[in-house]
Amino acid sequence: MPTQTQDRELGIGLVGSGFMGRCHANAFAAAPVLFELPARPVKAVLADATEESAAAGAQALGFARATSDWRSLIADDAVDIVAITAPNVLHEPIAMAAIAAGKTVYCEKPLSTTAASARRMTDAAEAAGVVTSVGFNFLRNPMIRLARDLITSGEIGEVTGFRGRHAENYMSSPDAPHSFRTDPQGGGALADIGSHIISLARHLLGPIADVSADCRTIYPDRPVAAGASERRPVEVDDMTHALLRFESGVSGSLEANWAATGRTMDLSFEITGSKGAIAFSQEHMNDLLVYSGSGAAAGYRRIEAGPSHPPYDRFCPAPGHHLGFNDLKVIEVAELIEAQVSNGRCNPDFREALAVQETVEAMQESSKARGWVGL
Amino acid sequence: MPTQTQDRELGIGLVGSGFMGRCHANAFAAAPVLFELPARPVKAVLADATEESAAAGAQALGFARATSDWRSLIADDAVDIVAITAPNVLHEPIAMAAIAAGKTVYCEKPLSTTAASARRMTDAAEAAGVVTSVGFNFLRNPMIRLARDLITSGEIGEVTGFRGRHAENYMSSPDAPHSFRTDPQGGGALADIGSHIISLARHLLGPIADVSADCRTIYPDRPVAAGASERRPVEVDDMTHALLRFESGVSGSLEANWAATGRTMDLSFEITGSKGAIAFSQEHMNDLLVYSGSGAAAGYRRIEAGPSHPPYDRFCPAPGHHLGFNDLKVIEVAELIEAQVSNGRCNPDFREALAVQETVEAMQESSKARGWVGL
């Protein structure tokens, strides 16, 4: 049982009460129960598009106050951390206002709709010295931490190759409709989910130096809305394949694909080294496959998440009791609160999220130029 | 976003603040955020062994008041639901007092240390007409609900066979020490984890009519405590294999094993029918394997948990975002609150947990008698 005294409180201002808003609210409720935190998050203010939706959201998600004006949320003295789950086009104005008010900013990915915008946000945050965090939640998985430790410690030797992918199937059908995801401004499979595997690749193997990508629109048009007979051209990629060279010299490939029929969450990678290898797929997010050994006993070992893989132990003292997606968000929030109180850095913060976005844009540029683009 | 009005509040009195207590606290915090509940749980009173541990637990887990006297928790007018995560020997006295006070009782498994005790508790609860729930949380998995639906709807035809198991490895080593789990009163692998696969078998295929079991103690003695050189004889089973006949005539086998080296959570089953089959392991709790088809296309299909499998949709609107162990407890709590408000039945309730315990004891008796025992 945690023994902390959480006398200190941190007021949370949440912008947005959709799926991600609910996910944040749940994480802020669970984190202080499961972790020994240096401060207790308090659900202070919820902002949503209308007074009605804000009020309903506040009640459902347990926030003390509701508003349809995110500026008043930022201005509220009770708010220490501004959590942004609003549409992507609003990320910059909300974050800029929060930074200007000196508040910690916790923003959903992608950081913004363009790298230029993300760069403005990053520069402002760093100039103001505020703590930032971006919701690449898959990095919070204890098995990803284990993978990184194995790589860093030299357990698999010199890294030789990378093969990564984020593939889902929510746009597999030609009749999957347009949405904010297909907006040319910041949309497409590469930006939407490719950013996850890019962030993971960087997290594990460091900066990417050169890319050569092939962005492809499978279906030239899609219904303007679910069930609509009217169709509108698609201007973004459904599927991107890319070649990579990391700064370390390691080569590899990467795929972003939202029309990957059969895959619900294949955020996966295989990393080879001179002495071993590591493989992972979010489809079985509590397993890490690690290859080692030689001769008759060599093989891929399936390591199951357990209390030896922190912070799994915060959720359960025994192995085999799976973590789920929402638990990753709880870890993210716990790290945020730690960083907030210690004025430390979150990983990923705005700077890191900017680098991801730059990589996305380099790939898009490479596809147009039909050649390699350096970063 | 949920649209309920949760004007009604339900006061929670939690007894125990260990791992399971924390798990309950987390579930009571998360359930109203994720589900549209007819009432909002309020963390009212926490009782623990000492004033200090109770106070620390209350703060850490977010309860309004703390006490070292569970009787005062039950007497507290703010408490509507008594959640019991205390040692097994205390389940009966706490539950009996709560029943006498007309309160809903939410008890961790096993219901009690003997079937006789569980029967007293069940009879009292039914006489008083209080709502009861027992924490066989693995039944709450949406994939288990899917399995049950497939069986009930005749999708796999006439059920022909069952093969079940709950295997973990926490007592694999001869030096794993004694604990409350090895107490002859209610302990042993069969009672501790075999009860999970028995409850699952009953949940999916109905009552078990006859059993023939072989309970075995692998290591004759174990350290009296972790690291102790002194050893004490073991009086309970480490491993039980059993033959089963269900009332339906279906035959099968079942294993309970806490010395199953290599298994962290193999709560698993395979159920065959005349037309199809279903396989599951808690090791990959977000997958259900369903066999169907004929000729060149027959095969086991891996179905991944998604919003088509309620109440997964309460946690995430997209497939592939795994549920974890703690989420099962959230579902359990949501069902409890529904039942509480509607004065309905939880499944499993005390009556069902009693049947599980009777099955455990029939197996123990069968092993001693070296033959079949009817239920």
Add this chain to the structure above:
Amino acid sequence: MPTQTQDRELGIGLVGSGFMGRCHANAFAAAPVLFELPARPVKAVLADATEESAAAGAQALGFARATSDWRSLIADDAVDIVAITAPNVLHEPIAMAAIAAGKTVYCEKPLSTTAASARRMTDAAEAAGVVTSVGFNFLRNPMIRLARDLITSGEIGEVTGFRGRHAENYMSSPDAPHSFRTDPQGGGALADIGSHIISLARHLLGPIADVSADCRTIYPDRPVAAGASERRPVEVDDMTHALLRFESGVSGSLEANWAATGRTMDLSFEITGSKGAIAFSQEHMNDLLVYSGSGAAAGYRRIEAGPSHPPYDRFCPAPGHHLGFNDLKVIEVAELIEAQVSNGRCNPDFREALAVQETVEAMQESSKARGWVGL
């Protein structure tokens, strides 16, 4: 490339030209190409039920002569090894005649229709000092040899438990017809395929001391032939579950099941020890799963068959080039020829196959007696 001189020839007399006969013929053709054998098998005589089928079989399978009289095959001076793939009821007379003629006998499993018959055959063979081999081909898998080595060498510590199964689905449908397999004389799932997992259990863990089994007939009657409307009662088991105690004290369970919808070849086991564990299924016969390690790195390792696992290297010098079912028969034949030339023992020979058959009958007796039976 093999460098042997195979000046010595061994004449093969094959009785039966069905699937198993073809499998033998293929193995006798392949073995000298792939192995360095001390003698070269020569396909001398094929016997089958009629002159026509024998002649056709001899031409198809490449035998020099054909006969409808297996006695003349045995009498033929060109025949050194009598390979029996005839119906089970003929195993005893053919083998007895071959033994009397001092010839090596290579008999398909089951050795005979009853343990009493198998005992007569075994006693005769041992008295005559002839080499015998019985076709439990699954034991020939290099991965089974690896499993046995790991157990024998203490790699998994003290063995603590066994869980075995042979499950297929060829009788899953109530309309799967009668055949020789449902003949009360030697038929049933336990005798037909349960014998494989029993032989494997003995091969890996030694003699079985006590059994308690539940043999069950799922469908009371079946069509007298494929597509027939007339049905005849079934007198044999479709599915048997059994409890086991090995002479070593290890306990476990075993299932034989030919109505296991969804399983084509689940000849599988999991063996746990105090330090590790081993798991295998014939469904992925080129993999062996071996659990070892502790803490953050513990896990089941998938070892793929390769040249480090003899005699895989006879088939391919590189790993990952799977062996198939027919290759197991090639290994069996190579071992037979080695034993023949050196007058050594095959494993399994008649003596071992008799022990398997005795175990089958003990389980059948146990099921009738509803209790344990010792061996």
Add this chain to the structure above:
Amino acid sequence: MPTQTQDRELGIGLVGSGFMGRCHANAFAAAPVLFELPARPVKAVLADATEESAAAGAQALGFARATSDWRSLIADDAVDIVAITAPNVLHEPIAMAAIAAGKTVYCEKPLSTTAASARRMTDAAEAAGVVTSVGFNFLRNPMIRLARDLITSGEIGEVTGFRGRHAENYMSSPDAPHSFRTDPQGGGALADIGSHIISLARHLLGPIADVSADCRTIYPDRPVAAGASERRPVEVDDMTHALLRFESGVSGSLEANWAATGRTMDLSFEITGSKGAIAFSQEHMNDLLVYSGSGAAAGYRRIEAGPSHPPYDRFCPAPGHHLGFNDLKVIEVAELIEAQVSNGRCNPDFREALAVQETVEAMQESSKARGWVGL
């Protein structure tokens, strides 16, 4: 049992008696036992580098005559089919001589060391009208035939994406020495094993129109021989990643990698369509994964090889009895004999193997040019 009359004989002349020569010899021995062939292959002449090795090989592999001069083998009237398993540099001269003699040519992959050479061979063979076959044996797998049928029949809808790979680990170590595989003339991971996945991609999805590849040498030098301290620069790729566009418009990626630590035979692909998907890895060559369905029942189905998947039925009448690598060669040989007798076409023949080689060279050129190359 086959009922063919194999009165007609076809003389086999095998050049080379190493691993692949043995594999051919085994296939020529097994094919007439397992298949109903229109002619019976007879092992006539074996040629190898020296008189000694040829004589030893002929005896071991069962050939009637031996020679150190492959020209005399070709000239031998008893030889109808010339099987070439000699070093790659000899493929052209041997094949040209055989073509000139009007004989059927069965050549191991790669067809030759350059596309120009392969083109000369193809043109000559087509001009002479001889039957040709190239040993891309993985295409012979019944599960690959099933995959192709599912694609062709529209079962997975419009094909949208491809992800392919051939990854092994035999050159993972920096100390894996030079061999014919690292010869700049025709060597490298892409040519050696990438050709397999290219042939498979073409077999399933048709011609590849454009490629952009990144060929990389991981280790700049390697020992001149096993265990040697002297090292020599490496001039070929260890690892190639490539982007693809098929003529159909489908996009995808491909990897060839002989330094893929942890992979012994990951010849694998995932093909997505608008309605379904197919996944395969040679690591489990008897399984095909097929995704179909929608809603609560959608999932990847594991289809196990069985008699519904011809020509599996030639090897075994029951499912679950795996085929192995050598069985693929038996199928290849059976198809060759069918084609020889009917003067039909094998697939792949020289023409197809040439296209594979042209694709390899286009990728190599693309890597040098750092851009896309059309075919």
